[in-house]
Amino acid sequence: MTITNEQQIDEILNRGTITEILPTKEDFKKVLLSGKKLRFYIGFDATSPTLHLSHAKNIILMEKFRKLGHEVIILFGDFTARIGDPTGQNSTRKQLSRKEVLNNVKKWKKLIEPLMNFKEKKNPPKIKYNSDWLSKMRTEDWIEIESKITVPRLLERDMFQKRISEGKPLFVHEFLYPLMQGYDSVAMDVDVEVCGTDQIFNALVGRDLMEKIKGKNKFVVAVTLMENPKTGELMSKSKGTGIFLNASPLEMYGQIMAQPDEMIEILFVNNTYLSLEEIKKIVSGNPRDAKAILAREIVKIFYGEKKAEEAENEFNKIYRDRQLPSEIEVFEIEQKKYPVLDLLCDSKLASSKKEAKRLIEGGGVTKKTKDNEEKINNWKQEILLEDNMVIQVGKKKFIKIKIKVK
Structure with a gap:
């Protein structure tokens, strides 16, 4: 049995990280309250060597579901990463070699360890790779899957429509990407897929495939992309923009302090363990002080209390007191x-x-x-x-x- 405390469940569902649940939030909550153990998954295509705080909030959310007693899978798209997800792309992504992808995956596993207890013996999170099934599929297997989805359904994707209207190429491997991601749900027989709002289309293709192949429904839990509410700017691993998890404690602290004021509450809600009441009180005060608390809290999650304190002291020494850093190259x-x-x-x-x-x-x-x-x-x-x-x-x-x- 899983933990069915309604207050705990409501805290997860209503914190602000989750923006939409399909088919409905009410149905999803009802299943969580029933005590049924669900199989959750979230997928990442390892297209760069690092992750940023928007990825981190997804792992934090998955760990909360795991602590309720549910099964959690972190899926590394080592096969799909070599194709390149066309989501949000006006041109074709560069295809990566298997060696590049596996090198990225190795680094990613290390980066998410502070966020998820992989040493848990009773209900540990699981790591899977979609090359385990996608690389072994035969032509007839793909024909069977392709028969479940129509061309007009795939053409509903807005970026496909945009490419076509602008006369830009749309390659077959990109067109079929949603089917590959969608089949991940079938291969793992999941109950819930957690994804960014930009991945809802792919997740719903997976939901269609689950219904047609397995005869079961799948919940889609869509989470915020943590975009800047004023500029719409996103953290992006492929573009190198954001607060990255491979930053040193001082670099991470400084990157957070450099964030615009409108990002303070967003980062508190999605990347700390403070309650909404505590966050509301902090963000109502001086923005500089709020950022300092935010930076310390996030660095503490990744590096511990001592490193967070050292980073704060060093930052203040350099940028507030105008002194030289303790260590200079x-x-x-x-x-x-x-x-x-x-x-x-x-x-x-x-x-x-x-x-x-x-x-x-x-x-x-x-x-x-x-x-x-x-x-x-x-x-x-x-x-x-x-x-x-x-x-x-x-x-x-x-x-x-x-x-x-x-």
Whole structure:
């Protein structure tokens, strides 16, 4: 039997992470209250080496269902990742090699360990790979599956319609992607699929296949994408935008502090374990203070209390108190005079001389010694370097000069 405490169930369903439940929220809650053990799954295509906080909120939600006593499956789409989900894409995604995908999966498993208890013996979360069934399917198997869904049904996808109307190519492997994702539900015989709102179409294709092949219904639990309410911007692993789980404690703390004010409550609701009452009280105060609490709470989840405190202290030291970081990367040189554009590029403070020039002209480059601090304003100059001199670019980049003794 599972935990059927209505208050606990309502807290999960009404927190704000879940935006829609199909066919109905009432039916889903009724089954949860019945004590029936359900099989949940959420899928991820391992298309990049890292995950961000919008992925993390999905794992946090799945862990809540697992703690109620339900079976939870984390499905890595190692097969479908090599195809590329066309969702939200105006052009065809780059196809990945199997080696690239498996390397990404290995990193992902490590990243989600702080969010889910894989050491649980009684009801551990399960990890599956859809290559276990999709890679073994025969032509006749696919023909049988394809006979269950019509072409007009697949063409209902808005991005397919957009591609066609714009005269852009739509390849067969992309057209069939919803069938592949949909068949994952059949292969695992699941009761519930958790997905982002951008994946509802694929999840409903899976629901259709479950009904036609297994003769059973599947609930679709759609969760927020955590988009910025003002700009509509999303965290994206493929575009490299967001707060990423492979960031160091200080980097993660800083990325959260850099979030716009309108994202504070969204991140609290979806990425912390604080109650809605506590969150409401915090966000009603000063935004900077609320962000500091938020950053500490999230870093604590991934790295523990001590690392979170250290990250907060270091952040305040650098950005509030304008002091140098406790640890600065050392750049070793042999000559004391160095063309400033070369210095910034060679030390990787700038990616190109063009960027280095722009940074200097914008007043973003400073040299610091024990007794002096000075802006570098002339991009044509050679600067005289000293041992332990610090070069700072912007607010976040530092190097310490170490002159090699010949």
